Amino acid sequence: AQRVTQPEKLLSVFKGAPVELKCNYSYSGSPELFWYVQYSRQRLQLLLRHISRESIKGFTADLNKGETSFHLKKPFAQEEDSAMYYCALSGLSNTDKLIFGTGTRLQVFP
Amino acid sequence: NAGVTQTPKFRILKIGQSMTLQCTQDMNHNYMYWYRQDPGMGLKLIYYSVGAGITDKGEVPNGYNVSRSTTEDFPLRLELAAPSQTSVYFCASRWTSGGTGELFFGEGSRLTVL
Numbered sequence: 001a002q003r004v005t006q007p008e009k010l011l012s013v014f015k016g017a018p019v020e021l022k023c024n025y026s027y028s029g030s031p032e033l034f035w036y037v038q039y040s041r042q043r044l045q046l047l048l049r050h051i052s053r054e055s056i057k058g059f060t061a062d063l064n065k066g067e068t069s070f071h072l073k074k075p076f077a078q079e080e081d082s083a084m085y086y087c088a089l090s091g092l093s094n095t096d097k098l099i100f101g102t103g104t105r106l107q108v109f110p
Numbered sequence: 111n112a113g114v115t116q117t118p119k120f121r122i123l124k125i126g127q128s129m130t131l132q133c134t135q136d137m138n139h140n141y142m143y144w145y146r147q148d149p150g151m152g153l154k155l156i157y158y159s160v161g162a163g164i165t166d167k168g169e170v171p172n173g174y175n176v177s178r179s180t181t182e183d184f185p186l187r188l189e190l191a192a193p194s195q196t197s198v199y200f201c202a203s204r205w206t207s208g209g210t211g212e213l214f215f216g217e218g219s220r221l222t223v224l
Contacts, residue, residue, distance in 0.1 A: 009150065036213070044153075044200065044215040086152060088213075097168060098143065098213060102152035 002027050004089050004101035012107040013077050021072040021104045023061075023087030031089050033063055033070040036100070038084040047072075047085070057081070077108045112136050116201050116216035123191040123223045131186040131219050133201030141204045141211065142184040144168075144176065146197040147218070153200065159184055191223045 003026040013019055025031060035047040048056045050063040050070060061072045070087060087101040117132045135142065144156040145168075155168030159178040173195060175187045184203075188195060199219045204211035 006152075034213075043217055044202075044213075046212045049212075097155060097158060099155060099169070100145070100153035102150065 002099050004087050004099055006087055006101035006104050008104045010105045014109050015079055016076050019074045019077045021085050023070045023101060025068050025089050027089060027091055029091050031091055034088040035061055035072050036086045036088055079108050079110055082106055082108045114201055114203055114214050114216040116219050118219060120220050125191060125223060127191050128189050131199055133184045134182050135203040139203035139205050143202045144186045145200045148197050193223050196223045
């Protein structure tokens with residue numbers, strides 16, 4: 001079955017601290033993994049996807065197939081990073097469903 | 111481009127009433143999706159469509175119906191509203207499947223069933 005698990009509902013850090021938002025997945029084929037972000041009063045939007053291997057707003061995420069994880073990391077958190085973060089999975093071999101995790105709220109205190 | 115537009119933004123329904131949430135996109139995307147967002151539960155896929163005339167069930171389809179007569183529109187219908195359908199509903203679309211297609215979301219529709 002296709003599943004995305006984000007174990008933390010809330011993550012609170014101080015500005016300048018490192019951040020790691022955890023994401024684990026379950027999928028039998030080759031997954032495509034994404035991180036979406038929802039800032040206050042804004043639409044959900046794509047933050048980054050593993051296939052691009054990019055860094056957006058200082059965030060990176062590496063797909064670890066051995067541990068079936070796609071954790072989101074940032075070395076120095078900023079207050080403007082406060083938002084709801086969703087990990088999502090899509091499989092190339094299925095019928096194009098994109099499944100989301102339950103989300104982690106990141107709070108960055110000054 | 112307006113992107114993905116949802117209407118209405120807010121609605122209160124009585125139990126047993128029916129309504130349709132409208133979704134339209136002007137990006138010529140093939141793929142469209144309806145999600146509901148409940149506190150602590152994240153986003154759950156209700157229905158999706160890979161093109162005009164083709165729809166399929168997601169994780170939580172019960173109590174809902176969809177149609178896709180055009181590429182642009184993907185309405186979500188609630189036939190007999192129940193309190194369990196109180197949620198925020200998001201419509202989304204993308205051009206391609208898998209990893210190459212960024213999902214674009216609407217602003218959401220907050221539905222309360224009393």
